[in-house]
Amino acid sequence: MQTGFIEGGGRVVAAAGWQGSYRSAATTPLEPAEIMAGHLLFVAFRLLTSNAAFVVVMAAFGVSKGWWVIATLPAALLTGLAFATPIAAWAVGLRSPSKMNSAFRFVLMPMYMFSGTFFALDQLPHWLRVAANALPLTQGVELCRSLSLGSATSLEVLGRGAYLLALAIGGIAVARLTYRRRLHP
Amino acid sequence: MSGAVLVEARGLTKTYPPRNGDAQGHRAVDGIDFELGRGEAFGFLGPNGAGKASTMRRVAAISPVSGGSLRVLGMDPARDGPEIRGRIGVVPQDDCLDRELTVRENLYIYGRYFGLSKAVIRERLADLLALLEDKADEQVEALSGGMRRRLTIARSLINEPEILLLDEPTTGLDPQARHVLWDRLFRLKQEGVTLILTTHYMDEAEQLCDRLAVMDGGKIVAEGSPRELIDAHVTREVLELRFPTGEQEDASTRLRDGGVGGRVELLPDRVVVYTDDGEAALAMRTHCRSSRSPHSSAGPPSRTSSSS
Numbered sequence: 001m002q003t004g005f006i007e008g009g010g011r012v013v014a015a016a017g018w019q020g021s022y023r024s025a026a027t028t029p030l031e032p033a034e035i036m037a038g039h040l041l042f043v044a045f046r047l048l049t050s051n052a053a054f055v056v057v058m059a060a061f062g063v064s065k066g067w068w069v070i071a072t073l074p075a076a077l078l079t080g081l082a083f084a085t086p087i088a089a090w091a092v093g094l095r096s097p098s099k100m101n102s103a104f105r106f107v108l109m110p111m112y113m114f115s116g117t118f119f120a121l122d123q124l125p126h127w128l129r130v131a132a133n134a135l136p137l138t139q140g141v142e143l144c145r146s147l148s149l150g151s152a153t154s155l156e157v158l159g160r161g162a163y164l165l166a167l168a169i170g171g172i173a174v175a176r177l178t179y180r181r182r183l184h185p
Numbered sequence: 186m187s188g189a190v191l192v193e194a195r196g197l198t199k200t201y202p203p204r205n206g207d208a209q210g211h212r213a214v215d216g217i218d219f220e221l222g223r224g225e226a227f228g229f230l231g232p233n234g235a236g237k238a239s240t241m242r243r244v245a246a247i248s249p250v251s252g253g254s255l256r257v258l259g260m261d262p263a264r265d266g267p268e269i270r271g272r273i274g275v276v277p278q279d280d281c282l283d284r285e286l287t288v289r290e291n292l293y294i295y296g297r298y299f300g301l302s303k304a305v306i307r308e309r310l311a312d313l314l315a316l317l318e319d320k321a322d323e324q325v326e327a328l329s330g331g332m333r334r335r336l337t338i339a340r341s342l343i344n345e346p347e348i349l350l351l352d353e354p355t356t357g358l359d360p361q362a363r364h365v366l367w368d369r370l371f372r373l374k375q376e377g378v379t380l381i382l383t384t385h386y387m388d389e390a391e392q393l394c395d396r397l398a399v400m401d402g403g404k405i406v407a408e409g410s411p412r413e414l415i416d417a418h419v420t421r422e423v424l425e426l427r428f429p430t431g432e433q434e435d436a437s438t439r440l441r442d443g444g445v446g447g448r449v450e451l452l453p454d455r456v457v458v459y460t461d462d463g464e465a466a467l468a469m470r471t472h473c474r475s476s477r478s479p480h481s482s483a484g485p486p487s488r489t490s491s492s493s
């Protein structure tokens with residue numbers, strides 16, 4: 001999630017704004033949707049490489065069991081993209097990074113706390129647990145965790161995967177519009 | 186194909202969506218017409234915010250029109266954007282370079298955006314890098330503003346464009362670099378490249394452009410060859426008069442009433458008289474004052490006159 005946020009958030013604000021990378025690419029035959037796709041490919045690359053590093057460390061310390069750990073690569077990629085695409089869709093319209101910083105502080109950090117990343121959700125009161133379960137990060141964390149431990153059921157994988165995929169695709173659909181609006185004003 | 190119309194705009198209008206504050210949206214280009222042939226050089230002049238860049242962005246097919254019609258290279262920018270952009274070069278007002286990369290890498294990546302092969306880019310680089318002296322492998326961050334400007338111009342030529350759009354190309358360049366660039370643009374023009382540029386420098390417009398359009402408030406307020414515009418709107422001399430505080434208004438009224446024989450403009454710090462005979466106007470101004478306010482303690486007004 002963090003990688004998805006950094007590469008799909010702050011970097012998009014910079015590229016669309018003061019850095020001008022998008023503006024110069026927009027004067028070439030590239031269409032805004034292609035520029036967006038290029039950026040998302042880069043985000044995917046960053047996600048895959050940093051996740052691969054995690055997997056290597058986990059395997060080296062014997063945290064995970066068996067070859068199932070490889071399956072966390074696409075799962076973590078999907079989780080990252082489920083954040084990166086909606087965030088990029090929003091970020092491309094921003095004129096300054098200050099809103100992006102607030103989003104990190106007031107949306108992303110709390111989500112981090114209540115997504116079962118650091119402590120088990122069973123400790124929460126019932127209503128909060130239901131809400132926390134609906135968070136995309138919870139879904140991503142559970143998906144990766146169960147896969148790496150080899151305890152995943154196929155129904156669970158499908159359900160969580162579909163949820164994250166819907167977010168990623170929805171983000172792309174909105175980003176196609178917002179990229180065009182910003183790059184072809 | 187000389188004489189072919191490459192750009193044709195009729196009643197071109199651009200309204201930006203409303204931003205915080207104004208409810209209606211901002212009409213940056215307000216119904217302008219122009220036409221451009223191959224190998225022609227066309228210049229837009231006008232004050233800040235006149236809508237020059239907004240007009241250029243329409244032609245560059247990077248911004249949809251709000252009204253009127255526009256054809257570029259015989260195509261419709263709304264439908265054939267990528268194709269039009271592939272045959273156009275753009276020098277934006279702010280450079281938009283990748284500062285972390287070197288000069289060479291900037292040119293290379295931009296070339297790749299056009300789908301050019303490595304071999305083709307390498308071949309064109311040799312020629313383009315001549316514009317940048319020995320800075321080919323320098324990081325853009327470390328370049329001076331003028332060098333960056335030259336790189337932006339070199340970059341815009343990587344796809345060998347048929348139309349080149351230049352937004353204030355020589356702002357920030359030293360006089361020598363300016364001439365290098367003018368020379369280059371002149372050669373391009375002779376090779377049949379159509380130039381559209383904006384500038385704030387009258388001498389540049391006169392040097393480079395066959396035709397000029399003066400824009401203000403999103404409209405074209407005057408159009409013609411540089412010579413025609415100068416003959417029609419520029420007087421031979423401009424007289425600037427400074428008066429002590431408080432006397433300025435009176436003095437300008439008196440100059441006007443006295444039939445100074447040119448346009449009189451009252452500015453916050455001085456009165457400007459556009460006339461063909463500055464000496465006569467100056468004499469008259471002195472006469473006006475000495476005859477009407479003999480006890481004035483004012484010193485002689487400072488005077489600058491320029492001829493064109």
Ligand SMILES: Nc1ncnc2c1ncn2[C@@H]1O[C@H](COP(=O)(O)OP(=O)(O)OP(=O)(O)O)[C@@H](O)[C@H]1O
Pocket residue numbers: 185201202211213231232233234235236237238239240278
């Ligand atoms: N993307 C945009 N959204 C909203 N308004 C815009 C946008 N781009 C330009 N404008 C407005 O349109 C008007 C014309 O701007 P434009 O950049 O075309 O001026 P210009 O003639 O190039 O001026 P300058 O000499 O300062 O470069 C300005 O009032 C500007 O604020």
Ligand SMILES: [Mg+2]
Pocket residue numbers: 237238278352383
């Ligand atoms: Mg401008």
